[in-house]
Amino acid sequence: MPKLPLLDMPFRNLRNPRPPYDWLDPDALERIHLASLDILENVGVDFLDDEALDIWQQAGAKVDRKARHVWLDRGLVLAALSSAPSSFRWRARHPAHDVVIGGDGIAFSPCGGMVYVADLDRGRRIGSSTDYANLLKLSQACHALHFAAWEQVTAQDVPVNVRHLHRVRAGLTLTDKVVMEGAHGRVITADTLAMMQLVYGALDGDPVTGDVINVNSPLRYDERMLGGLITYARAGQVTFITPFILAGAMSPVTMAAALAQQNAEVLAGVALTQLVRPGAPVIYGGFTTNIDLRNGSPAFGTPEGAWAALVGGQLARRYGLPYRGSGGLTGSKAADAQATYESLWSLWPAVLAHTNLIMHAAGWMDGGLTVSFEKFVIDLENLAMFRHFLEGFAVDEPSLALAAIAEVGPGGHHLGTSHTQERYRDAFYATSLSDRLGYETWALAGGEDAATRANRIWKEMLAHYEQPPLDASIAEALDDYVARRERELSGARLYE
């Protein structure tokens, strides 16, 4: 059997060769920018963390300590923004797997933060450390993904107060791509930094880890997120400031207002990272969509979400910041047509927006609660298609092939020409999942749908997984660290 194309591609940083697809004209974008500054100055933002309030106070912002509220002057915010880098290199354990974030770059990462796993064999169930390891292995094995280690699913067979230790160790041993770890308060991030130092040495160069900083929209940063933001930023690690806005609930129902509020929230967080450490790598994050007004549920992969993804990219570029979005969002509970169209209604706009870091791009389902192994494969197929698409094609004398066209002439066919024979192996995108056989052949072979074929594919991918080498002394140091911290955190009330 030939190697599955999904397993047969080299790691490569992608770039988008075309200009971004800007949705708003410059005037409309400026109105959103100005509205967001108005919000920061006149409404302000809650920062539920004493150290964060100290930082704002020292920077000269107007702070109400009792209300834990800050009014942010536009001059202060925009001056702070100016030190944020427009692009940076994110180090992986294998240097060939470093990811460049910013500019025309596009990188894909798998789903994160899911509670359940699902597959066609066993249905939906609570996630375990075995599931997590398998999702790490799939992410390591397929270079359609640039990131392997994130919390693809919570391992609920591991106690919550030490789960992060196991997760980071698994990321650093089962993969050699970049390891993301939740910026969840000061303890988890400090442990993460300590474990990263065991692998990378001193963290004084390019960043090696980082994660999302979610805003409790509207206009509130909580202590857990601020602890993570401050710890990671101070260590020069990556934060992606990402309001989670469902328009109609966490913001007004109008998309202009949702985006102005998103922008205000992001600018506040980005500015804070730069006050903590000027030059700290920070990413403008967008995760704005709408509620379903029939039932109040979140709606993913909607036209509204597509607008927000496109405009978020325009705003990030306005401030010279890298941009983070999402690629595989859906409310579907099955790896079906809905899951697929909603995912592509987030992935196409994300790519068009020049989103530098497209998260949740594989496996995400059920409004973010469940990772599906089959959807993981379906999404990988689409990421691989985008990888090929973004490469483009040559238009030169050999590829215009006028001699071959003359040779075959009208009514002939090109299968056997030397021009074809020399090129056919790599001429086109090679699918791992799509079935293009005739109906009868397909029906006789069982009439399998794409999800059923994906079920076979993820098992084949797991069978081909190879653990990347890791120095035994480093592995031992990680084990020692985990063991010591398990003792120290025993009985601690630590939440992810």
Add this chain to the structure above:
Amino acid sequence: MPKLPLLDMPFRNLRNPRPPYDWLDPDALERIHLASLDILENVGVDFLDDEALDIWQQAGAKVDRKARHVWLDRGLVLAALSSAPSSFRWRARHPAHDVVIGGDGIAFSPCGGMVYVADLDRGRRIGSSTDYANLLKLSQACHALHFAAWEQVTAQDVPVNVRHLHRVRAGLTLTDKVVMEGAHGRVITADTLAMMQLVYGALDGDPVTGDVINVNSPLRYDERMLGGLITYARAGQVTFITPFILAGAMSPVTMAAALAQQNAEVLAGVALTQLVRPGAPVIYGGFTTNIDLRNGSPAFGTPEGAWAALVGGQLARRYGLPYRGSGGLTGSKAADAQATYESLWSLWPAVLAHTNLIMHAAGWMDGGLTVSFEKFVIDLENLAMFRHFLEGFAVDEPSLALAAIAEVGPGGHHLGTSHTQERYRDAFYATSLSDRLGYETWALAGGEDAATRANRIWKEMLAHYEQPPLDASIAEALDDYVARRERELSGARLYE
């Protein structure tokens, strides 16, 4: 039960408010243009029809009558092109359903030319006149589609030599949108024009019918298509000149060559329409994709097809011609994830390319052999999403909603504000198909996937179908015409 959103939208001509997404830079586009002129001059095109050869000869082209081959001088071709209109109004029986083709306009039409139908109740089977009527009714009922009457499926319970009569009559009685009818030789098109005159009177104004002119790529027009082209163009009706190119078989394997050949073939056909009747409405058509090099099957919804769709739009605009593409192509045999991602890999590029007429946008499956009722609904949902998306959103003082953001403040929610209450009914795209309920609710209700829900939806749509009124004398005249021509064509060897 509230009316299904798919049944609750007014007919509207859509326009794309953003610039097209050009894939090639102008220099590369020019190289394709020049290569195509080289092909026309030095390789030439077969025209397997005496009248077409006469027309070329009279226009001054170099013609080999015996080989039925024409070499097309670039000056002749480009001069002929110049009389083609850049946009036109296509009349429907109901004037409110007229479609404007060209410019920034986008119109969607359902699948055409399918042999089989499939649904979840009865599986796949040969198409019948009942199936055809049901597909007409769905297309009439949902204004996500601008066109209702095309050959969504061949009615194989009707003899092939008179099938066109029944098809055109069904289109003109069951729908009041534009009726397309196959440009299949001189007899079918003449009958179509005669029946159109019974409804529209003299055909001396805006066009009322038309169809695809396929090229037998490489570089050959057959007698059937040329008969149709000449008959429709002479009557001022619409032709869409569309090479069917699978790169690697009907053209070289390189996309630059496939597109240069496509362009040569289109230019030849467009020029011919203008030699027949200067100013005849004609559309630049693209249907270029690749074969799957593992098995030689056509591959739809590929990155290669996406490039071709985007570049086809650039070429059409270069000549000031309206552009025709495709929206729902897939090789899948089920209404599954593959069907959906391949369809969206044709629909997204088609919209981005400013494709004025996006055909095959609903129901197309199985490489063009089978129309699926469930996929029809899934596709309609995506067309409706694009309809909403292309409308965009306001960015002004009321929509920026600074007062509402201040009123709610940090940590609050916006569900109950007057700003939300005044707007929530129409604030967001309303889905007919997507399920956004929680997993347990969904599972308890049967855990239906999207295709299963789509099965209910097309039945509900059929139940809501209302036949548009038609003057009884016109209906009678159509019946008389069909009856007379059935007698006349009895025993005729007439193929679609």
